[in-house]
Amino acid sequence: MTKPESAGYDYDVVISGGGLAGSAAAILLARRGVRVALLERRSDPEAYKALCTHSIQFSADPVLDELGLLPALEKAGAVRSGARWYTRWGWIEPKEAPDGPGLPYSWNVRRSTLDPLLRSRAEQTPGVDLLLGHQVTGLVRDAGRTVGVRASTPQGEREIRARLVVGADGKDSAVAKHAGVAARQYENARFAYLAHFRDLPLHGGISHTWFLEPDMAYTFPNDDGVTVIAVVPDKKRLPAFREDLEGSFLAFVRALPEAPPIDAAERISKITGFVDYPLHSRKPAAPGVALIGDAALTGDPLWGVGCGWALQSAQWLTEAVAAAAAGRGDLDKSLALYARRHRRRLQGHQYLAADFATGRPFNPVERLMFSAAARDDAVARHMHRFANRLFGPLRFLNPVAVARAAAVNLKHRGPTAPPAHLSRTGS
Known part of the structure; x- marks a missing residue:
């Protein structure tokens, strides 16, 4: 275990959540000399988030590059995918300009592949202690600021002190709750179900999205020949789905314009999803606390932004606070810098997503x-x-x-x- 060097602190940073945001932040901070405890409530190092679009937008490519993950993603079979979108006016099919730069692309890779890969990289990074089976149950406070966490562990309750506590623990963040950081909630007029299919041909082999006003659907080709299909209907369709989930799901997909041929493919997963998934926004920082990934901002899943924003927010936090977290600067000023950058980069996107989540037609x-x-x-x-x-x-x-x-x-x-x-x- 990494030995503490600062009196009164076990680590410089404690991160709650060993998913994409937490693992990325742990790696990036440790590379800058920060001593990190990465807490993951699940004990299985292969654990992953199942309910996800399984796609990383191009905005996060610089983070993947800094993490050194691009060769590993290629080796794991991640699909570098373009996109086309169906609208009432026909298909939008972006093409490269004859003399211009290439088109941006997404990395489509299942979380069962991605999460263990990134968590393993974090565990192997000098300066990071991966603590599996550790779940935050409270925060340690001193003079009005957070200075550590209390956690349940396989060995019992434990207190871990640090200059900074990072909540990378999802939309229902325990760190945010215990720090008193309230969430602003936006209702979602749609629900969603998804399933994985093998050997499903797609036009051009790329991702598809259907804007059906108000209903939505998308397909993302992933690693190992698996395609994610998601339907995102308006809630007026919910009674039919509750009565016959499989029949309603398949009928919805078959009725899509240029529908993917699901009857010729093999479904290899259950149909899973959510009935109610509101959008959340929280202040990204409080005294001694930072929130990243879904803990700071939970977008609408239909846009597939969660993975990318998790990675980007980890990078933004690292760039803002690494020196201060290691005791070489003003942590409060650094946290304020991170919060400003987070709001500037994501607030406008979230505003549009929350407005569209009402189920309205195009404005x-x-x-x-x-x-x-x-x-x-x-x-x-x-x-x-x-x-x-x-x-x-x-x-x-x-x-x-x-x-x-x-x-x-x-x-x-x-x-x-x-x-x-x-x-x-x-x-």
Whole structure:
């Protein structure tokens, strides 16, 4: 076990949660000389999060590179995937510009592959102690700030003191709860179910998303020839799914425009999902506490942003607090810097996601941009970069982009009948 060097502290940082955010933060902090205890409540080192989109957006690629994971992902069979999106105006299919840079892509890899890989890397990093079977039950406080955690362990209760406690423990974060960091909640008018299929051919071998207003669906090709299919309907469909989950799931997928041929594929998992999944936002920092991943911000699963934002927030925290966490700076100022960066990078995305989670149809601006993207390669590329969270809503809706979309649509005037799928759903 790493020996403490600072009087009064067992570690510089205690991280609660050994998933993507926590493991990434542990690795990045330890590489900067920070002594880290990584607490994971589950005792199995191969444990993973099952309910996930199993996709990492391109915005997190620099983090994967810094972690040294890109060769390992390639070796594990992760799929570097493009995307196409169905709308009432047809398919949006981003294509590379003839003389421009390549398109961004997502890394699609199952969490059963990714989580143990990253957690193992954390355990092997000098300066990190991975403590399995440790669950935070409370915080240690001194003079109004957090200075450690209390945890249940296989050997009984334990107190671990540190300059900084990091909550990487998901949307129902125990660290946030014990620190008194309240969550702002946004209701979600949709529910979701997903399943894994093997040997399911997809057009172009890439990810697909269906915007059916208000219903949604997506497919992500993953490692080992497995494809994730998710349906994300409006809650008005919930009674039918409760009555016959498998029949409703399969019927929904079969009715999709250019539906993936699920009847010719092998389903290798149960159909799992959630009925109620509100979006949460919390202040990312408090005295002696930082929140990363879903503990700080839980997005709408239909956008597939959780894995990427978990990794990015771990990197942002590390860059802001590493020196102070090791006793070489002002921790409160460093935490404030992290909180500002987190809000600046993600607040706009979360605002749009929460608004769309109401189940409303596209608003006028969305109709403008989506319809133009289905008709124009440049607008499609612009949307693709935004969908990979490479920039925020203000840049997405900059005057030049909006003007181009308007010009594109002026060339395509005329009524567009809703697709048959929308007519059948009554949306």
